[in-house]
Amino acid sequence: MQITTPDTNSKFGYFDDENYEYVIITPYTPTPWINYLGNDGFYGLISNTAGGYCFDRDPKFRRLTRYRYNSVPLDNGGRYFYIRCDDEFWSATGRPVNTELDEYSCRHGMGYSRFNASKNGIATQVTSFIPLDTKAEVHSLVVTNNNESTKTVDVFSFIEWCLWNAEDDGANFQRNLSTGEVEVEDSTIYHKTEYRERRDHYAFYSVNRKLDGYDTDRESFLGQYRGFDRPQVVENGQATNSFARGWSPIASQHLKLELAPGESQSLEFILGYIEVTADEKWQAKNVINKTPAKAMIARFDSHEKVNSELAKLNDYWHNLLSKFSVETPDDKFNRAINIWNQYQNMVTFNLSRSASFYESGIGRGMGFRDSNQDTIGFAHMVPDKVKERILDLSATQKPDGSAYHQYQPLTKKGNANIGGNFNDDPMWMVLSTTNYIKETGDFSILDEMVIYDDQEEATHVHFDHLVRAFNHVVNNLGPHGLPLIGRADWNDCLNLNCFSEDPNESYQTTQRGASDVAESVMIAGQFVLYGQEFVDLCMQIGKFELAAQSLVHVDKMRSTVEQHAWDGEWYLRAYDARGEKVGSNENEEGKIFIESQGFCAMAGIGMDNGKVKQALDSVEKHLSTDFGIMLNQPAFSTYNKYLGEITSYPPGYKENAGIFCHNNPWITISEAMLGRGEKAYEYYSKITPAYLQEVQTLHKTEPYVYSQMVAGTDSANPGEAKNSWLTGTAAWNYYAATQYILGIRPVYEGLRIDPCILPSWDKVKIKREFRGAHYDIELRNPNGLSKGSIELIVDDQPVAGSVINAAIFNGQHNVIATLV
Numbered sequence: 151m152q153i154t155t156p157d158t159n160s161k162f163g164y165f166d167d168e169n170y171e172y173v174i175i176t177p178y179t180p181t182p183w184i185n186y187l188g189n190d191g192f193y194g195l196i197s198n199t200a201g202g203y204c205f206d207r208d209p210k211f212r213r214l215t216r217y218r219y220n221s222v223p224l225d226n227g228g229r230y231f232y233i234r235c236d237d238e239f240w241s242a243t244g245r246p247v248n249t250e251l252d253e254y255s256c257r258h259g260m261g262y263s264r265f266n267a268s269k270n271g272i273a274t275q276v277t278s279f280i281p282l283d284t285k286a287e288v289h290s291l292v293v294t295n296n297n298e299s300t301k302t303v304d305v306f307s308f309i310e311w312c313l314w315n316a317e318d319d320g321a322n323f324q325r326n327l328s329t330g331e332v333e334v335e336d337s338t339i340y341h342k343t344e345y346r347e348r349r350d351h352y353a354f355y356s357v358n359r360k361l362d363g364y365d366t367d368r369e370s371f372l373g374q375y376r377g378f379d380r381p382q383v384v385e386n387g388q389a390t391n392s393f394a395r396g397w398s399p400i401a402s403q404h405l406k407l408e409l410a411p412g413e414s415q416s417l418e419f420i421l422g423y424i425e426v427t428a429d430e431k432w433q434a435k436n437v438i439n440k441t442p443a444k445a446m447i448a449r450f451d452s453h454e455k456v457n458s459e460l461a462k463l464n465d466y467w468h469n470l471l472s473k474f475s476v477e478t479p480d481d482k483f484n485r486a487i488n489i490w491n492q493y494q495n496m497v498t499f500n501l502s503r504s505a506s507f508y509e510s511g512i513g514r515g516m517g518f519r520d521s522n523q524d525t526i527g528f529a530h531m532v533p534d535k536v537k538e539r540i541l542d543l544s545a546t547q548k549p550d551g552s553a554y555h556q557y558q559p560l561t562k563k564g565n566a567n568i569g570g571n572f573n574d575d576p577m578w579m580v581l582s583t584t585n586y587i588k589e590t591g592d593f594s595i596l597d598e599m600v601i602y603d604d605q606e607e608a609t610h611v612h613f614d615h616l617v618r619a620f621n622h623v624v625n626n627l628g629p630h631g632l633p634l635i636g637r638a639d640w641n642d643c644l645n646l647n648c649f650s651e652d653p654n655e656s657y658q659t660t661q662r663g664a665s666d667v668a669e670s671v672m673i674a675g676q677f678v679l680y681g682q683e684f685v686d687l688c689m690q691i692g693k694f695e696l697a698a699q700s701l702v703h704v705d706k707m708r709s710t711v712e713q714h715a716w717d718g719e720w721y722l723r724a725y726d727a728r729g730e731k732v733g734s735n736e737n738e739e740g741k742i743f744i745e746s747q748g749f750c751a752m753a754g755i756g757m758d759n760g761k762v763k764q765a766l767d768s769v770e771k772h773l774s775t776d777f778g779i780m781l782n783q784p785a786f787s788t789y790n791k792y793l794g795e796i797t798s799y800p801p802g803y804k805e806n807a808g809i810f811c812h813n814n815p816w817i818t819i820s821e822a823m824l825g826r827g828e829k830a831y832e833y834y835s836k837i838t839p840a841y842l843q844e845v846q847t848l849h850k851t852e853p854y855v856y857s858q859m860v861a862g863t864d865s866a867n868p869g870e871a872k873n874s875w876l877t878g879t880a881a882w883n884y885y886a887a888t889q890y891i892l893g894i895r896p897v898y899e900g901l902r903i904d905p906c907i908l909p910s911w912d913k914v915k916i917k918r919e920f921r922g923a924h925y926d927i928e929l930r931n932p933n934g935l936s937k938g939s940i941e942l943i944v945d946d947q948p949v950a951g952s953v954i955n956a957a958i959f960n961g962q963h964n965v966i967a968t969l970v
Contacts (some may be wrong), residue, residue: 160175160843160846161176161846161847162174162175162176162179162180162183162846162847162853163175163176163179163183163846163853164843165485165840165843165854166257167485167489169257169259170259170260170467170468170471170489171257171258171259172257172258172490172852172853172854173255173256173257174198174255174256174257174258175254175255176244176254177198177199177243177244177245177251177254177256179198180846180847180849180850180851181224181507181850181851181852181874182197182198182199182201182224182225182507183197183198183256183258183851183852183853184196184197184198184201184202184258184506184507184852184874184875185197185258185259185262185263186261186497186500186501186875187204187261187262187263187278187279187280187287188204188261188280188287189261189280189496189497189500190282190283191206191207191285192204192205192206192207192280192284192285192286192423193205193209193280193500193501193505194278194280194287195217195505195506195507196228196229196263196278197225197228197507198244198256198258198263199225199228199241199243199244199245199246199256200228200229200230200231200241200243200244200245200263200265200276200278201217201225201226201227201228201245202217202227202228202229202507203215203216203217203227203228203312204280204287204421205316205505205511206285206351206423207559207560208511208558208559208560209316209501209504209505209510209511209512210315210316210317210511210512211314211315211316211560212314212351212423212560213312213314213315213316213319213511214311214312214341214353214421214423215227215228215229215309215310215311215312215421216310216311216312216319219507219510225245226246226377226378227310227378228243228246228309229243229278229287229289229307229308229309229419229421230243230246230307230308230309230378231243231274231276231289231291231305231306231307231308232247232304232305232306232307232308232381232384233267233269233272233274233293233303233304233305234303234304234305234306234384234387235269235270235272235301235302235303235304236270236301237387238269238270239304239384239385240267240269241267242265242267242274242276242291243256243265243267243276244256244265244267245379246377246378246379247378247379247380248379249269251267251268251269252268252269252270253266253267253268253273254266254267258854260463260464260467260468260471260489260493261279261280261463261466261467262277262278262279262460262463263277263278263279264276264277264278265277265278268296270297271295271296271297271301272293272294272295272296272297272301272303272409273293273294273296274291274292274293274294275291275292275294276289276290276291276292277289277290277456277460278290279459279460279463281449281450281459281460281462281463282459282462282463282466284446284449284459285422285423285424285446286420286421286422286423286446286450287420287421287422288418288419288420288421288450288456288459288460289418289419289420289421290416290417290418290419290453290456290457290460291305291416291417291418291419292414292415292416292417292453293305293407293409293414293415293416293417294409294412294413294414295409295410295411295412295413295414296411296412297411298411299411300408300409300410300411301408301409302406302407302408302409303406303407303409304384304387304404304405304406304407305403305404305405305406305407305417306381306383306384306389306402306403306404307355307357307401307402307403307419308371308378308381308400308401308402309355309400309401309402309421310368310398310399310400311330311332311341311343311353311398311399311400311401313326313329313330313343313344314343314344314349316510316511316512317512327396327397327398328396329343329344329396330343330394330395330396330397330398330399331343331344331345331346331394331395331399332366332393332394332399332401333437333438334364334366334393335440336360336361337356337357337358337359337360337361337403338354338355338356338357338440338443338447339354339355339356339364339366339401339402339403340352340353340354340438340440340443341353341354341355341399341401342438343399345431345438346436350425350426350427350428350431351423351424351425351426352423352424352438352443353421353422353423353424354420354421354422354424354443354447355401355403355419355420355421355422356419356420356422356443356447357403357405357417357418357419357420358417358418358447358450358451358452359405359417361389361403361404361405362389362404362405362406363388363389363390363391363403363404364389364391364392364401364402364403364404365383365389365390365391365392365400365402365404366392366393366394366399366400366401366402367392367393367394367397367398367399367400368394368397368398368399368400369397369398370383370390370392371383371389371390371392371400371402373385383402383404388404389402389403389404403419405417416453418450418451418452418453418455418456420446420447420450422443422446422447424442424443424446426439426442467493470492470496470531470532471488471489471492471493472917472919473530473531473918473919474487474492474530474888474894474916474917474918474919475487475488475916475917476488476888476892476914476915476916476917477914477915477916478907478911478914479910479911479912479913480908480911482835482838482840482841483835483838483840483887485840486838486839486840486887487884487887487888487892490839490840490854490855491527491838491856491880491883491884491887492527492531492884493855494855494856494875494880495524495527495528495531495880495881495884496528496531496532497875497876498524498527498875498876498877498878498880498881499521499524499525499527499528499535499536499539499881501876502514502515502516502517502520502521502524502876503517503520503876503877504516504559504876505876506873506874506875506876507874507875508858508872508873508874508875508876509873509876514556515556515557515558515559515565516542516543516556516557516558516559517555517556518543518546518553518554518555518556518557518572518575518578518579519555519572519574519575519578519640520878521539521543522540522543522578522579522581522582523578523581523582523878523881523882524878524880524881525539525540525582525585525586525881526581526582526585526881526882526885527880527881527882527884527885528881529585529586529589529590530589530919530920533586533589533590533592536582536586537586537590537592537595540579540582540583540586540595540612541595541598541600541612542557542562543557543579543582544579544600544612544615545562545600545601545602545603546562546563546564546603547576547579547602547603547615547618547619548570548602548603549602549603549605549618550618550622550625551576551615551618551619551620551621551622551625552570552571552573552575552576552622553570553575553576553579553619554566554568554569554570554603555568555569555570555572555575556568564603567659568658568659569659571636571637571661571665572636572637572638572639572642572658573622573623573626573633573634573635573636573637573638573639573670573673574638574639574640574670574672574673574676576618576619576620576622576623577619577620577623577673577676577677577680577681578680579615579616579619580616580619580620580680580681580683580684580687581680581683583595583596583612583616583687584680584683584684584686584687585896587687587898588896588897588898589896589920589921590921591898591921591956593690593691595612596611596612596613596616596691597611597612597613598611598612599611599612600612600615602615613691616684616687617696620681620684620700620703623673623677623681624703627669628666628667628668628669628725629667629669629725629729630669630710630714630715630725631706631707631710631714632669632670632671632673632674632707632710632711632714632715632725633669633670633673633674633677633707634665634666634667634668634669634670635647635665635668635669635670635673635724636665637658637659637661637665638658638794639670639672639673639724639745640672640676640745640813641672641745641781641796641805642657642658642795642805643657643794643795643796643798643799643804643805643806644723644724644732644793644794644795644796644805645657645658645660645793645794645795645796646665646668646724646726646727646732646792646793646794647661647662647663647665647668647727648660648661648662648791648794648795649662649727649791649792650791650794651791657794657795657798658795663727665727667725667726667727667728667729668724668725668726668727669724669725670723670724671711671715671721671722671723671724671733671746671750672723672724672743672745672746672749674707674710674711674715674746674749674750675711675721675746675748675749675750675751675752675753675755676749676753677704677707678704678707678708678711678750678753678754678755679749679752679753679754681700681703681704681707682701682704682753684700685697685700685701685704686898688700690898708753708755711750711755712755712756712761715746715750716756716761717731717733717734717735717736718735719735719764719765719768720733720742720746720747720764720765720768720769721733721746721747721750721755721761721765722734722746723740723743723745723746723782724746726792726793727792728792730792732793733746733782738784739784739785739786739787740782740783740784740785740786740793740796741772741782741783741784742768742769742772742773742782742783743781743782744769744773744779744780744781744782744810744813744814744816744817745781745813745816747765747766747768747769747816747817747820748813748816748817748819748820749816750762750765751765751766751816751817751820751823752816752819752820752823754823757823762820762823762824763824766817766820766821766824766826766829769817770829774833775809775862775863775868776836776868776869777809777836777837777860777861777862777868777869778809778811778814778833778836778837778860779809779813779814779817779833779836780807780808780809780862780863781805781806781807781808781809781810781813781862782796782805782806782807783807784807784864785801785802785806785807785862785864786801786806786807787801800865801862801864801865802861802862802863802864802865802866802868803859803861803862803865804859807862807863807864808859808860808861808862808865809837809859809860809861809862810858810859811837811856811857811858811859811860811877811879811883812858812877812878812879812882814833814836814837814879814883815833815834815879815882815883815885815886816882817833818830818833818834818883818886818887818890818891819885819886819890821833821906822886822890822891822893822906822937823890823906825906825936825937826906826936827891827906827907827908827909827936827937828908828909828936830886830890830891830906831891831907831908834883834886834887834891837856837860837879837883838856838883839852839853839854839855839856840854845869848867848869848870849869849870849871850870850871850872851871851872851873851874852874852875855874855875855880856874856875856877856879856880856883857871857872857873857874857875857877857879858872858873858874858876858877858879859871859872859873860872890906891905891906891907892905892907892914892916892929893905893906893907894916894918894927896920897953899953899955899956899957900920900921900953900954900955900956900957900959901918901920901925901953901954901956902952902953902954903927903929903940903942903952903953903954903965903967904940904952905929905937905940905967905969906936906937907929907931907936907969908936909931909934909935909936910934911931912930912931912932912934913928913929913930913931914928914929914931915927915928915929916928916929920956921956921960922960923956923959923960923961923962923963924961924962924963925954925959925962925963925964925965926962926963926964926965927965927966927967928964928965928966928967929967929968929969930966930967930968930969931968931969932968932969933969933970935969935970937969938969938970939952939969939970940952940967940968940969940970941967941968941970942954942965942966942967943965943966943967943968944959944963944964944965945959945963945964946964952967
């Protein structure tokens, strides 16, 4: 991979591509800038000042540590290390103590974060990560004395235990202030709240050195009416050996270090989670079974062991990221594709929309729509996990082809509180399944036996689930023959059957009357696009009669869209429950929406007669801004109960004319399909973090990952972002960049080369692992084109067409693809 020189002139931070890191140079970023630790069921969110929390699988029901959303000051609750020397104290991670440091940096890397700080000649380095196949965070602290005299340094660790259920922990105080229980043995503090009752799991916080004291009661550590910025114990320089019985249990170890000039000492802290069987819970009456905890602690009881595990994590990530890498003339494009976009894809795949600094982990599980889409940015990295996820989602489908909108990660059962009737959900599984098969060549997923809606007697092969998804659209058409929208389509805030005037009810789960009139043009485009994918899949597996039958429905929908959904210059968005147009030039507000333009264009509806081009030109004219493409225009200025939540937002925010980044790649793809490479690149780069370094103060969220929403031109602060990390933008923009701009697109036969690039890109190099093969691809553009035919040479031999046949070229191969 080509390495670029870091630009260290930024006010807040810069990319270090050589080390796959983003370097933050101040504790006071516009918002907390976070990283994710873990990737196999145990996860941690950690900010640039060590704020955040961790959990096992489910951020609601298996929360280990507390975090305070919307707190003042920002970012309260985390893994803190207080350093005290010569009657002054500070934080090894920049905050929560506000003592000004002589030096500070946070390096967010792939699955780890490293904090460097120094004050008065005492330097610290904290490296935080979750080792592979381990249900624990490791925090390795190295303290160095750079003074010319010996120094006594007091280290105080601190975490605050969450009482497992994050929602109940923040609400049921009359009970929870009496339930906290801990044990302390040697240098380990064990959290066992509710372990006597119905729990077979506990947590612990350990350090590999004999303690000089400890605290397990929050008030004893902080002092009354004090915050994390000035704990009483740290100020006094001595732990109290407090023992929590109820109230708010914490874990804090006190260690005194004697450091000679130039000496460094390391401390290895382990924050772990343990599950035991019911018959192995106790080693004595009311004494928890610590054997598995001690075994875990022993794996990380030296600096050498910790560094070895960190090296394994680094190797793991470098191997994953090497499966697709690119070298173009654009360093920012390379950075996004090679490092941060793929990294965000994995995080988003793991967590769907459940746990970020904007999603508390309480309200949402794994989304059916979200998780199916997330797989398209991840299938090339760990396909086995994608297969498992698709089958988990398939199991939450209902026998009529609809699906639960979410499922819970602990049980993998559908979330009954949300239910279903989001009518775009079913067809997303056609996308995820066909994309997976094209990537892997593994048709066996279609034969996997999968239950329906937790009903064991309703078990069928996964392919049957796709048939029912397809038929759910066919069986739920409205007056114009367009798909019924149900509670909502992809836009959860377009609620055409809610009519809500009660602020205490949910737009998404409220429905008044039958939903047999309101129709979605976006779902119509989706059905044509993925309906054709379903037809092609049927052809691949020899179900020719089903393919022919299904194609009739797809073609009929295509003509229905042209007849009933074209508004003259763009596609309508919907028909509401009164049969009135939404997203029409006839409307006073909300005349044009992005979603139907993107999906109808990607489906090729009107490609041959100029409607796609006209719709995309309308997008540029009415929706495009310097910061991305807005969702709709003009913004809604008043609340309209027939449209729902979309009109409840102030103009320019979220779905009401905000730049909802998730849908921008649909336009990028559409422009690439038209062959307009410069426009596709423009739309791609406007929302890609690597291009936004100069607007960090305005943008606010992390400058290395996508955000869900950027404020539109009607807002007070156009360009300001919210809701970073967990967004379908990551998978879709990666999909758009790799499969449509670069044009390296998996098909059933192999890899198709069909780029739409900047005319100025004369040469692009791509390394791609695919179905066990490795392709070194050189894309040549001698004539300065964006799109054209491909002349393909594999291992110095001309190959007809533009597809690298995986059955023939199944080893290591050199490919030259020339755009002519």
